[in-house]
Amino acid sequence: MAKDEPSIADEEWERFLRDAESGSRSAPVEPSARARMVSRRLREEPGPPPGWRTHQPPGRGRRKVWHVVGLLLAVGLLALALDPGRVVGWFGDTDGASASPAGEPASQLPTPEEPFRGSPAADWYDGLAGISVPEARATGWMTKEQVAQALDRTQAFLAASSLDPEVLRGERPEEAIALINPRQRDVQDYLAAAFREPSQENDPLLLFSRFSQSKVRLVGDVVKTRGQLTFREGRRGAVEVTSDVTYVYPVVRAGTDGDEVARTIARRETVMSWDDPAEVITKAGTFSLLSYKVDATNGGCDNSTGYFLPEFTAERAPEGSGQGPEVDPYDRDTSMDTRMREGEETECGTATRT
Numbered sequence: 212m213a214k215d216e217p218s219i220a221d222e223e224w225e226r227f228l229r230d231a232e233s234g235s236r237s238a239p240v241e242p243s244a245r246a247r248m249v250s251r252r253l254r255e256e257p258g259p260p261p262g263w264r265t266h267q268p269p270g271r272g273r274r275k276v277w278h279v280v281g282l283l284l285a286v287g288l289l290a291l292a293l294d295p296g297r298v299v300g301w302f303g304d305t306d307g308a309s310a311s312p313a314g315e316p317a318s319q320l321p322t323p324e325e326p327f328r329g330s331p332a333a334d335w336y337d338g339l340a341g342i343s344v345p346e347a348r349a350t351g352w353m354t355k356e357q358v359a360q361a362l363d364r365t366q367a368f369l370a371a372s373s374l375d376p377e378v379l380r381g382e383r384p385e386e387a388i389a390l391i392n393p394r395q396r397d398v399q400d401y402l403a404a405a406f407r408e409p410s411q412e413n414d415p416l417l418l419f420s421r422f423s424q425s426k427v428r429l430v431g432d433v434v435k436t437r438g439q440l441t442f443r444e445g446r447r448g449a450v451e452v453t454s455d456v457t458y459v460y461p462v463v464r465a466g467t468d469g470d471e472v473a474r475t476i477a478r479r480e481t482v483m484s485w486d487d488p489a490e491v492i493t494k495a496g497t498f499s500l501l502s503y504k505v506d507a508t509n510g511g512c513d514n515s516t517g518y519f520l521p522e523f524t525a526e527r528a529p530e531g532s533g534q535g536p537e538v539d540p541y542d543r544d545t546s547m548d549t550r551m552r553e554g555e556e557t558e559c560g561t562a563t564r565t
Contacts, residue, residue, distance in 0.1 A: 240447075241492045242395045242484065242499035321472035323430050326461030330474065330565070331541045332435035335459070338374050339366055341436030342456055351448040352487035358442065358450055361485040364390060364496065365440060365452045373420045373458050373479065374434050381518060384419045392486070392497040409517030416519065417505050420458060420477055423518040427462040430472055435459040437543060447490035451501065455480045457543060462521050473521040474565050476508040476540040480547040506550050508540040508562055539563045 319329035327333040335341050344366065347359035371378065371387035378384045383406055391398060404413035415421060422429065438456030445451035457478040463469060483498040484491075493499065511520035538553065540562055545553075 239488065239490050239492045242392060242486060243397050321461060321474065323463060323470055323472060326430040326433075326472045326474070327435055327459065330459065332437075332459040332474075332476075335435040335437045337433050338436060339370055341438065342366065342369065342454070343439040345439075345441060350442060351444040351450045352489070353450050353485065361450055361452060361498070362440060362442070364498070365454060365483060368483070368498075369454055369456060372418055373456070373477070374436075376429075376432060379420055379422055379429055379434075379460070380424055381421050387419065390497055392493045392499045394492045394494065395499045398500050405517065410515045411513075414515065415517045416477075416507070416510065416514075417503055418479075418481065420460065421518050422460070422462060422475075423516065423520065424465060426465055426518075427473075427521055428465050430461040430463055445484055445501075448487045449491070450485040452483045452485065452498070453480065454483070455543075455547065457541070460519070464523060471523055473509060473523050475510050475519050475521050476565060477510065477519070478506045478540070478543075478547065478550075480504050504547055504551065506540075506547065508565055537563050540565065 321328045321330070325333075327335075344362055347355050347362060349355045350358050353361065368387050368390045371390070372384050375384065375386070378387070388402060391402070393399060401413055402415075404410070405415040405417075409415055436456055436458055438454065440452055440454050442450055442452045455478075457476065460475045460477070461472050462475065463472055481503045482501040484501050485498050486493045488495070491499065507519065509519075509521045511518075511522075514520055538550070541564070
């Protein structure tokens with residue numbers, strides 16, 4: 212795919228800005244996240260996961276869900292739909308030394324050497340290799356080569372936001388942020404607040420994967436993924452690229468030699484608009500965000516720290532703490548919109564596996 216920067220001269224950007232300030236009819240508009248879907252639902256993993264092909268009886272794995280809905284506002288403002296939660300309890304009968312605390316065979320438990328054991332992610336690809344990319348074609352204002360370039364940069368954003376080792380260790384995702392249109396004021400305000408003072412409304416986990424190094428450390432350098440990119444022509448001839456990807460992160464406790472491996476599973480859907488600079492005020496090589504949402508398992512309950520906070524066996528909540536529908540965090544047949552709606556009315560639900 213093409214690697215060069217789009218051939219948009221600095222003089223053109225200056226002309227666009229002058230036109231915008233003077234009220235010229237041909238001036239491009241300033242972008243905004245017209246439907247910023249900041250939905251999140253964190254379902255905590257309360258203990259070791261069951262086997263991939265092992266039946267999970269209802270009521271054994273639970274997640275807690277909190278949901279906050281904001282208003283759809285005018286251009287330049289944000290529509291908020293927050294949905295964090297967690298799994299809170301996973302107790303089963305043990306069966307001697309050959310079983311885990313959750314009653315699963317020891318042969319199915321993840322280890323630092325095999326952190327994806329017992330999970331469908333064991334058969335997934337690593338990193339960007341697990342994300343399918345469609346063949347480029349001329350779309351909207353872009354040529355085939357420019358669409359290929361936009362798909363390349365979309366992959367670069369996914370790598371910089373959800374796979375980069377330093378970002379996963381809690382560093383600020385500078386490379387990823389540099390790919391977001393600096394003229395998109397509502398999103399820039401969100402980013403500034405998310406890293407200055409993270410909260411449920413301004414949560415960096417909506418776009419970026421980060422873990423607190425004082426709590427956990429990642430096992431190895433492999434993140435398993437499954438997902439795809441799609442694209443279409445959007446408003447004003449823009450090329451809209453949608454990424455829908457599930458990431459699986461194995462972790463162990465920080466500062467210990469323990470071998471208990473927990474997994475955080477995050478599914479993100481992000482819609483990026485590669486805008487025509489003749490129509491939208493933008494910066495060469497950057498995209499505007501139209502929507503972004505995350506659905507995560509074992510990331511922290513009511514968590515506004517800006518980091519995923521996985522739980523291990525000792526932090527499990529008592530049996531019977533959960534309620535609501537069962538959800539399989541590895542299910543990719545259910546759309547993200549449906550997944551968000553399923554948790555809107557429940558405080559606690561059941562994750563069938565991790």
